[in-house]
Amino acid sequence: MNSVIHLENISKSYFSGEVETAVISNFSWKFPKGCFSILAGPSGSGKSTLLNIMGTLDSPTSGKYLLNQKVIDFSNSNILTQTRKEHFGFIFQSFNLIPVLSALENVELPLTLLDLTSAQRREMAIIALKSVGLEHRMNNRPGQMSGGEQQRVAIARAIARKPEVVFADEPTASLDKVNAIKIIELMKNLNSITGISFIIASHDEKVINEGNEIILIGEKQEA
Template sequence: MDEIVGVESVSRRYSLDHNSVSALDDASLHICAGEFLAIAGPSGSGKSTLLNLIGCIDKPTTGRILLQGVDTSRLDSKRLTALRREKIGFVFQTFNLIPVFTAAENVEFPLLVQGVPVAQRRERVAAALASVGLADRANHRPDLLSGGERQRVAVARAIVHRPALVLADEPTANLDTRNATQLIDLMRELNRQLGLTFLFSTHDARLLEHADRIVELCDGRIASDSLTEGGSHVEVLASCL
């Protein structure tokens, strides 16, 4: 299988009150195309740090991260921004929708930034909203949508530019059980039908049950990395086959 992400001996340290604090310590991880992979661990274990590094929002202190073979640590901020816009979709637990935009306009925004022609934007926005079951809510602003609908708009926005990787940071954290279950089923369906690669951090046992693979972090280090097979875990190889 093709490798989407390669995390190679990555550490991230921050300065706090003249002290060096390690948020991630010598982490190595390989993510293959089409995976549905969960990053698990307690608060402060490094989950968000790892997602921010893979998402080109932050840079490692040591080590390197490859995105489809490109060493992101060697890119300047302009090239990192372009890579992030083209290759990665983001889903946040707080939705991060623009309140004055309609659902369709929120989904369209990444395409607008990329300079996609109007006709193509409209076609792709309509397809993305239909894929998350919100074709009939296209003209509604976020304040007229439920929490579950807002998160589905966020998913549509994340996939509309056809990214190589979708990153979701605690995507079910602000949803009730019914909406969380619907979102999990939706992401899983997009993963299987469209071959989208999902990497998500979560505390949600329901979401972990649907993962193909679970990477557990503890104190900034990878404690385990295993495939899930019928409820059991099998340790994975270091790279894609």
């Protein structure tokens, strides 16, 4: 199966004066198209850093990153922005919804970055919210919804423009057990129906156990 993302010897270090802290060391992996992959490891293991590198929100210290067999140039910010716009969706632990906007408006807002009419944006946002079971909450603001519902809005926002890959960083960490299970089941169902690749960083056993592949990320090391 063709890989959507291929990482070759990715390393990431941070420097404080002459002290180097290696967070990721020579990590290599091929993520197949349509994957439901879990980056598993404890806090501080580097899984969120790796997720940010794959989402081009951070850059590696060394190594090669191929998206659909094309090398990503981390030195070109315009290309990175375009890559995120065309290929990626993001789900965060803290939902990151705008409080004064309705669920529909929150999902619709990122679509303004694309070359779409207002009618097209509205239709795509409605379809996304229906796909996560929130057609009855479209006009509600985040403060009028439960945590589980807010994360569903965040998922709808991530998938509305049908990205190739959705990255989720600890998507159940702010939820109770019942809602956490519902959210991971929802994402797995969307993966199956849409074919969108999901790459998820988590230390939650409920999430890890649902992965089609589980990638163990080791503890960070100091070099």
